[in-house]
Amino acid sequence: MSHADRTDLPSRPGAAGSRMAWAKINLTLHATGQRSDGYHLLDSLVVRAGIGDELRVAPSDRLSLTISGPGAAGVPTDARNLVLKAAALLDADQGRGAALHLVKNLPAAAGIGGGSADAAAALQLLAAHWDLVLPENSAQLGADVPVCLADGPQRMRGVGDLLTPLPALPACHLVLVNPRVDVPTPSVFAALDNKTQPAMPEVLPEFSALAEFVDFLRGQRNDLAAPAIARAPVIAVCLEALDDALLARMSGSGATCFGIYETTAQAEAARARIADAKPNWWVATGPVLGA
Ligand SMILES: C[C@@](CO)(OP(=O)(O)O)[C@H](O)COP(=O)(O)OP(=O)(O)OC[C@H]1O[C@@H](n2ccc(N)nc2=O)[C@H](O)[C@@H]1O
Numbered sequence: 001m002s003h004a005d006r007t008d009l010p011s012r013p014g015a016a017g018s019r020m021a022w023a024k025i026n027l028t029l030h031a032t033g034q035r036s037d038g039y040h041l042l043d044s045l046v047v048r049a050g051i052g053d054e055l056r057v058a059p060s061d062r063l064s065l066t067i068s069g070p071g072a073a074g075v076p077t078d079a080r081n082l083v084l085k086a087a088a089l090l091d092a093d094q095g096r097g098a099a100l101h102l103v104k105n106l107p108a109a110a111g112i113g114g115g116s117a118d119a120a121a122a123l124q125l126l127a128a129h130w131d132l133v134l135p136e137n138s139a140q141l142g143a144d145v146p147v148c149l150a151d152g153p154q155r156m157r158g159v160g161d162l163l164t165p166l167p168a169l170p171a172c173h174l175v176l177v178n179p180r181v182d183v184p185t186p187s188v189f190a191a192l193d194n195k196t197q198p199a200m201p202e203v204l205p206e207f208s209a210l211a212e213f214v215d216f217l218r219g220q221r222n223d224l225a226a227p228a229i230a231r232a233p234v235i236a237v238c239l240e241a242l243d244d245a246l247l248a249r250m251s252g253s254g255a256t257c258f259g260i261y262e263t264t265a266q267a268e269a270a271r272a273r274i275a276d277a278k279p280n281w282w283v284a285t286g287p288v289l290g291a
């Protein structure tokens, strides 16, 4: 087999030629202003959930991308894919090759940064594969890419570019519910009436117990929830379906909602109940990473 023909893709998540692209969850999302270029200033507590896509790389003389998995339908495989955009940003027209395969589990355009997480995973995997350093301008791939490159809970401000790592959070489990309606991010921002709302407290408390953390979150907001629900009222039905959670909110610009549960068993029971009642929805569960 020639070097160019090798497409022996590693199949184990976390193997050397593979990287997980974990879902990004905005536990809070405050819209605090707007820049002159139209981009919104945000203040958001962002975590990664242990539910994600998997990106694999194998040596090849040319760059290629194939996609499989339950979330693959409708995701572009051409140069519009954020994985290939990330490869182009890193390669800078040098013509490097790699055979990439994306196992797409996360729904797209769902407020959980699936595309941004894939882009971040591509930058990290290909930087290692090609022996390059990560580019500083990753945000040009999307405002959420920098936070997806970071590990552990983060406070995200600016337009997504100002990141402050947070101490570990109390352990908890998330149930993610998506009613399978696309809610494009620009349309939700455009429908946001009040673009200058209060930020989170300047200094975030440190949380030793889950109840304390959930109490704090209850006092915070997702300012994009109202315009997203106005566009897709089924989001309110998702929140109702999570009514046994300690807290249920929408992530990002929607439509995915999350419920916070204390134990894996409680989260799994909620996942099974909702999946049974709503077979056409996407319902998944996983721990908050770095908690
Ligand atoms: C709202 C957030 C919150 O984490 O998440 P998602 O709902 O996308 O998951 C992000 O800020 C989205 O990040 P991302 O989806 O990468 O944004 P981009 O591709 O750069 O921008 C898509 C569009 O969203 C709007 N946008 C995005 C970020 C921002 N700070 N202000 C904005 O106004 C702009 O209309 C832009 O054209």
Ligand SMILES: Nc1ncnc2c1ncn2[C@@H]1O[C@H](COP(=O)(O)OP(=O)(O)O)[C@@H](O)[C@H]1O
Pocket: 074, 075, 076, 080, 081, 082, 083, 107, 108, 109, 110, 111, 112, 113, 114, 115, 116, 117, 118, 119, 185, 252, 253, 254
């Ligand atoms: N690898 C990818 N996975 C998902 N969507 C992608 C990908 N590459 C490009 N896209 C496009 O990016 C858009 C936003 O995707 P995504 O990041 O999942 O949503 P959101 O910004 O709501 O979190 C989608 O409309 C999709 O067509």
